[in-house]
Amino acid sequence: MKEECQARIACLQERLQQAELDGAFILYPIDIYYYSATRQNAALWVPTQGDPMLMVRKSLARAEQESGLDQLRPFPRSKDFASLFDGNKKIGMTFDVLPVDQYNFYQKMLPQAEFVDISMINRELRSVKSDWELERMRHGGVQLSRAFATIADLLKPGMREIDLAAEFESVLRKIGGEGLVRMRAFNQEMFMGLVVSGRSGSKGGFFDGAVTGQGMSNAVPFGASTKTIEPGQPVLIDYAGVFDGYIVDMTRMFVCGELDAQLQNAFDVSCRIQDCVAAELKPGAICSELFERSLKMAEEAGLDGCYMGPPGEQARFVGHGVGLELDEFPVLAQGFDMPLIAGQTIAIEPKFVFPKQGPIGIENTYVVTQQGGEKISVLSDALISV
Secondary structure, three states, X not given: OHHHHHHHHHHHHHHHHHOOOOEEEEOOHXXXXXXXXXXXXXXXXXXXXXXXXXXXXXXXXXXXXXXXXXXXXXXXXXXXXXXXXXXXXXXXXXXXXXXXXXXXXXXXXXXXXXXXXXXXXXXXXXXXOOHHHHHHHHHHHHHHHHHHOOHHXXXXXXXXXXXXXXXXXXXXXXXXXXXXXXXXXXOOOOXXXXXXXXXXXXXXXXXXXXXXXXXXXXXXXXXXXXXXXOOOOEEEEEEEXXXXXXXXXXXEEEEOXXXXXXXXXXXXXXXXXXXXXXXXXXXXXXXXXXHHHHXXXXXXXXXXXXXXXXXOOOXXXXXXEOOOOOOEEEEEEOOOOOEOOOOEEEEEOOEEEEOOOEEEEOEEEEEOOOOOXXXXXXXXXXXXXX
């Protein structure tokens, strides 16, 4: 981790130099973990030149055990704070996740400083995974696939969505799944994943994805409900496996009995879209063009009206970056015109939502390589009938 932290800090400092900044002041916990290897209540100062400094409120003892950085200290008293930044006038901060009260607090503490948004710099750096990170994500893909392979034995006609979710989540936790699915976007949240069946899976909601689910209450309108899983209904199971902090995202389809021919056709189309997009996950491919290609395939199949969500509430993407957070860069989305870079990790999830019949689709996590997407959620894509 010390070598990882040094490499990450060096990349950040290079981008700070290019932006003509004096340094970066990082407050968001998972960004602090990324650069320091410890997730504590702390603030991280990264000067454009020289060694970074981690200022820890709690727990300094644990940070000293875990961190890959050399300079750690207790968070300074207010009267001593400004002296640590003497001569540094132009400071980068991640405005995408910085609360206004925190911005105002540090502006008061450093009245001579100009704060500049480095959200894009940070997200672009984090989107490209090192060999160390890819090793952990490949491990996560194997573990999540192990958990998904048990579902055929867990699923029984007549059981409730929430009961199947509880059984599956127990399996996932017992093999080391950490459960905390971090999301960067404001107003987005989720609990591990979702189990939905039939019309409950067609329920629209706040979640920025194709499928939301009924959930257990209006306060938590996401995921499994108390609805009974009935024969012939599509059962969509979409979970994020979190191992060593890194997320692998995966969806598989199940049915008790036989699936309606229209739904089976939609499933087949989703698999073709996935495979087509995955084959093009090469450096230089333009994200928005991959989404448009997926949309064209849905249109040619006559299914564009329910592609990536129920009619009127459709998501405008087919893939999203994953890593320490579920919603990392890049996004295979309308208007996201950036080229792919080798080492980025992307969940591809073409799905269709039929209001009366339910959702159906597929999802796997891939690594961008010169040869196309490397699938790391290794379980077969086949729809399982029980």
